[in-house]
Amino acid sequence: MSPSPEILTPERILEATEDVLRRYGPTKATVVDVARALGVSHGSVYRHFRTKAALREAVTARWLGRTEELLGELSEEPAKTAEEKLRQWLAVLFEAKRHKAGDDPELFATYGVLIQEASGVVDEHLLVLIGQLAAIIGEGVRSGQFAARDPLAAARAVFDATARFHDPVYAPQWERPEIDDEFRAVCELLLRGLRA
Amino acid sequence: MSPSPEILTPERILEATEDVLRRYGPTKATVVDVARALGVSHGSVYRHFRTKAALREAVTARWLGRTEELLGELSEEPAKTAEEKLRQWLAVLFEAKRHKAGDDPELFATYGVLIQEASGVVDEHLLVLIGQLAAIIGEGVRSGQFAARDPLAAARAVFDATARFHDPVYAPQWERPEIDDEFRAVCELLLRGLRA
DNA sequence: CAGCTGACAGATTTCAATATCTGTCATTCG
DNA sequence: CGAATGACAGATATTGAAATCTGTCAGCTG
Known part of the structure; x- marks a missing residue:
């Protein structure tokens, strides 16, 4: 009846x-704990992930991947100006x-630690x-709404300029009430700079 | 002959x-060490600074003040456009x-720790x-070069948008060769956004 | 025989005893 | 008499011995 109750897969290990x-939390979680949660010996976990670091990296990559998907769907919506898309993309991020960060600060802090360990995965992200x-x-350049010699460089500049609103190191400041005005001010300034 | 060899002043304590x-370094430096360096008992230091935290704050404030002076002099130079001043101010910062950060990484890291302790002093800065x-x-708005409803809000936006190039948390990235291009890209984008 | 186990060596973490530091204040010194 | 001292209590940091963890691998099990 139970479909395949006890096959140990990378997926199940990541879940656990x-x-x-x-x-x-990130400091006390051990490979032994993961194995115990799965009801196997820690040696079995090492069969699927060469090191503890690799296991943590995989968890991090999965987490970051979910955000990538969320934002990727946005730009596929049709019938919107590039400016709307850009504004929305930044706002959604x-x-x-x-x-x-606000929902579950401890978990967010946990991923903050993981992210610091896995610089390669983060660079990719x-x-x-x-x-x-x-x-x-x-797209905006092609449709004449934006002026940018090098869209990739412009994208990097926009991303860098909004670091305060997506880099986890600033998470404590995201509670402040003024932050929304500050976010809007930076966005509008950048959009003015991009317009043709 | 020695002018005033042994008067204990706040200034001398800050120097020491x-x-x-x-x-x-920031973790091992103690008030006792400071007193020893000055040849006095640590009780004497507490006569001038109520707590160790207050002493560290004063050191931090002095350090930050030096940067404020450096940048303050810039905007007083005459015969430059606002755009030039802005560009130069950001570049000098x-x-x-x-x-x-590059010259003496350990000292920079030390001040990084001090800065995290003294959030009030930093906010002021x-x-x-x-x-x-x-x-x-x-000035740029008055002379017609810039368009900005609220210069203070615009200033905050420019400052926020360039966080990557002045916030110490990003210091490790300031060694990368691409950083100069990235800095220029963000500056130009912001200037485009400010222009009338 | 493919996948899992558990004992093991070396690295890392924990914990409690010890040492040092912070901040106070009654006393000394010039 | 104002400034400096140093002993002191409570808080914090250091240390090293014991416990735990990581990663390996020879052997067990289904």
Whole structure:
């Protein structure tokens, strides 16, 4: 009846690792804990992930990937100006991060620690996000709404300039009430700079 | 012959504290060390600074004040357009920070720790810097070069948007060769956004 | 025989005893 | 008499011994 109750897959291990990280936090979560949660020996976990670091990286990549998907869907919506898309993309990114940080601060802090460990995975993630921005800006250039010699460079500039509203190091400031005005001010300034 | 060899002043204590911090780092530097460096008992230091935190704050404020002076002089130079002043102000700020970070990384890290402790002093410092920016932007608005409803809000937006190039948390990235291009890209985008 | 186990060595973390530091204040010194 | 001292209590940091964890691998199990 139970479809395949006890096959140990990377997917199941990642799920269990997320749970353990959520429960014990990034410093106390151990591979032994993950194995215990799955009812196997820790040696079995090492069969699927060469090191603890690799396991944590995989969890991080999955987490970052979810944000990439969320934002990727946005730019596929038709019948919107590039300016609207850009504004919305930035707003959704900010809102998603702020929500995660405010909803469950401990879990967010946990991922903050994971992110610091996995600089390679993060670099990859940032490239994807900047690529999405570049696509939106490139579209705007093609339709004559934006002026930008190099859409990719412009995308990077926009991403850098909004760091305060997506970089986790600033999460504590996302609670301040003025932050929304500040976000809007930066966005409008950047959009003015992009317009043809 | 020696002018006034042994009068214990706040100034002398701050000097000695900077030395001790430079030598031992932020975690190991103690009030006892400062007193020893001055040849007095630690009780005497407490006569001039109520707590260790207050002493560290004073050191931090002095350090931040030096940057404020450096940048304040800039905007007083005559015969320059607001755009030139703004560009130069941002460039000097970035260059000063990068220089400090690259020159003596340990000392820079030390001040990084001090800054995290003294959030009040830092807020004050940021207000001063943003005020300087607002003065430059306000001048540009008056002379018709810039368009900005609220120069102070615009100044804050410019400051926020360039966080990557002055916030110490990004210091490790200031070594990367691409950083100069990225800095220029953000500056030009912001200037385009400000122009009338 | 493919996948899992559990004992093991070396690295890392924990914990409690010890040492040092912070901040106060009665006393000394010039 | 004003400034400096140093002993002191409570808070914080250091240390090293014991416990735990990571990563490996020879052998077990279904």
